[in-house]
Amino acid sequence: MTHKHDETKITADGHGTAKDENESGWKNHWDLLMALAILIVLLVLEYGFKIEFPKIPSLAINLVAYLLAGHKVLNLALRKSKRGDIFNEFVLMSVATIGAFVIGEYEEGVAVMVFYQIGEWFQDAAVNNAKRSIKALLDVRPDEVTVLRNGIQLIANPSVIELDETIVVKPGEKVALDGELISENASFNTAALTGESKPDAKYKSQTILAGMINLNTVAEIKVKALFKDSKLSKILEMVQDATARKSQTQLFISRFAKIYTPIVFFLAVAVCFIPYFFVEDYNFQTWFYRALVFLVISCPCALVVSIPLGYFGGIGLASRNGILFKGGNFLDVMTKVNVVVMDKTGTLTKGVFKVQEIVSVNMDEKELVKLTAALEKNSTHPIAKAVTEYAGETVNGINADAVEEIAGHGLKGKVDGKDLLAGNAKLLKKYNISYPTEIEGIVDTIVVVAINNQYAGFITIADEIKDDAVQAVKDMHSLNIRTVMLSGDKQSVVDEVARKIGIDKAYGDLLPEDKVEKVQKLKDEGLHIAFVGDGVNDAPVVALADAGIAMGGLGSDATIETADVVIQNDQPQKIVSAIKIGKITRSIVWQNIIIAMTVKAFVLILGAGGVATLWEAVIADVGVALLAILNAVRIQRMKV
Secondary structure, rough: OOOOOEEEHHHHHHHHOOOOOOOEEEEEHHHHHHHHHHHHHHHHHHHHHOOOOOOHHHHHHHHHHHHHHHHHHHHHHHHHHHHOOOOHHHHHHHHHHHHHHOOOOHHHHHHHHHHHHHHHHHHHHHEEEEEEEHHHOOOOOOOOEEEEEEOEEEEEEEOOOOOOEEEEEEOOOOOOOOOOOOEEEEEOHHHHHOOOOOOOEEOOEEOOOOOOOEEOOOOEEEEEHHHHHHHHHHHHHHHHHHHOOHHHHHHHHHHHHHEEEEHHHHOOOOOHHHHHHHHHHHHHHHHHHHHHHHHHOOHHHHHHHHHHHHHHHHEEEEHHOEEEOHHHHHHHHHHHOOEEEEEOOOOOOOOOOOEEEEEEEEOOHHHHHHHHHHHHOOOOOOHHHHHHHHHHHHHOOOOOOEEEEEEEOOEEEEEEEEEEEEEEEEHHHHHOOOOOOOHHOOOOEEEEEEOOOEEEEEEEEOOOOOHHHHHHHHHHHHHHEEEEEEOOHHHHHHHHHHHHHHHEEEEEOOHHHHHHHHHHHHHHHOEEEEHHHOOOHHHHHHOOOOEEEOOOOOOOOOHHHHHHHEEEOOOOOHHHHHHHHHHHHHHHHHHHHHHHHHHHHHHHHHHHOOOOEEEEEEEEHHHHHHHHHHHHHHHHHHHO
C-alpha cells in the first residue's frame, strides 16, 4: 500500500510539556548565595586578615545575611506557630539561630541558617530529581503521531486520535497509542514497558502498546485505546500515585519526628537551666550556647527527607526493571514475603495454547471444531482463543446464542439450534452427562464437548512453560521462599507442570473461590503471601494476598488495577527482582536511619558537654543529611 507523504499538522489545545515547578537551580536561590558570599567575606576578613568590626556594623551586616538566608524558614516557623505547631524543624532552627544572635555569636547564627538552607536545597533537589527521573523513565509518550486519513498522512496530537483510526509508525519512532498491528510484521524495542531492550517481533493482529519503539520497518497500527486509556498512561498514573503512598517506615519516622522534636526541645531547655542547680560556677551564656548546639544537631530533617528519597529510589529502580510498585509501602511488604503463590496459565506458562488432538464421537472432527469454536469465540480465555484460531475461517458467520460462562467450568450456549457445552470434565459432571473416564488421565489440557446433553468428544490443547520459570523458582527457594501453584486446570496437568518447574505444592481443579480459600488458609498460618496472577478470576486472590502481583503484559485490566505490583514483561524472574528491590530499599533506608541517629547522638553528647560548637553542630547535621541523600540516590543505579 502506498500513501502520500504530504504531512499536515493537527494540534490539540492545551497539550504541551509543562515546565517543572520545582526547579532547584541557582536562580531560585540567589538570596541564599548572597548570604553565603557575605558570610565568607566576613570570615576571611575577621579570621584571615584579623580585622575586627565594631559591634553595631557587625550585627547589621550579619543580620542582612541572616535574613537573606533565613527569611523563608522564619516565615514558615511563624505561620506554623500561629497554628499551634511549635515543635517542628523550622521553629527549632529559628530559635537556635536567634539565640546565637542574642548571645553575640552572629557569624555562627548566620552559618547555622546558611548551611541548614544549603542542606535543604540539596535535599529538595535530590527529591525532585528522583521524582523527575521516575517520570522521565516512563513518560515516553510522543507528542506527535502520524495518522492516516483518506490516504493522506497527517501529523496529529495523540489525544485527538479516535478509536479504529490507523496510525503510521516509522523506524526509530515511538508508538503513541495502544493498538493492533495491521502490517504483516514489525520488530519493536519494548524497554520502556518491560525493562527488556531486546527486539520483540510482532505479527499481524498482535497487540502493540504505546511506548514501544519501532525498529525496522514502517508499521501501520489500528488504534484500540484512546490516549488517556493506553496502558502506558495507566502506568504513569500508577507511578504518580506510588510516590504519594507512604511506607510503614516513612509513617513511623513521621510519627517519630513528632514525638522526637518536642523531646529534644525540652532537653535543650533542661541543658540550659538544670545545671544551675548542680554547677557551682554556673554561667547562663555558656549553658544557653550548649542548648543551642543541642537544638541544631537534633533537627530531624536528614531522616524526614532521606527516607522518602530512598523509597523513590526503590520505585525508580523497579520501574527501570519493568516492575511497577504502586507505593513505597509495597516495597516493605515484599521484604516480608515467605510464600509466593502463583497461577499457572499466563504466569508460569506462556498462555499460548495450540490444539494438539481432536477426538469426536459420531460426528466429523471438523464439525466438532466448528461448533466448539462458535461457542468459544465468546470467551477471552487463552484456551478458547486456541480453539477459535484453529477453526480459522470455518467459524465465520456462525454465532452462538444464550451464551453463559460458568466460572471454573466452561461455556454453555446454543449453536445452530443445538445445546452446546464446552469446558472441563467438571462441566459435564455438573449437567450429569456421562463421558469416558479415561479422558481424565490425559495430561494435556482438554476441552470436553457435549451436544444436546450427549458427550461429543474432546480437543486436547498444550501450553508451554515460560523460559525463565524454572530459574525463578530456584531463586525463590534460595531466598527461603516457599512456592505454591493454584490452577483451575485439572490436577494431572498441574502436577506435571509443577514437577517440571520445581514448585513445592500444586493444587488443580480449583474454582476462583477455591483459590481464595487456599490463600486464606496460608494467611491463617501466619505466613506472608505474595500472589501472582493474570486472569480476571485472579483479581479476588490478588486483593486478598499481602502483596498482589499482576502479570501486566498479558494480564487483565481488573487484575492489574487490583494488584499492588505489576510485572510488565510477564517474566516470573521479575518476582524475584521485586523481592530483591524491596530488600535493597529497606537496607538503604535503615542504613540512613542508623547513621543519622548515631551521629546525632554522638554530637548531642558532645554539645551538652561543651565540646562541640555551633559550627560543628551544623556541619554534622548537614553532613549527615547529605550522606543520607547520597546513600539513597545510589539505589537507582543498582542492578538486580
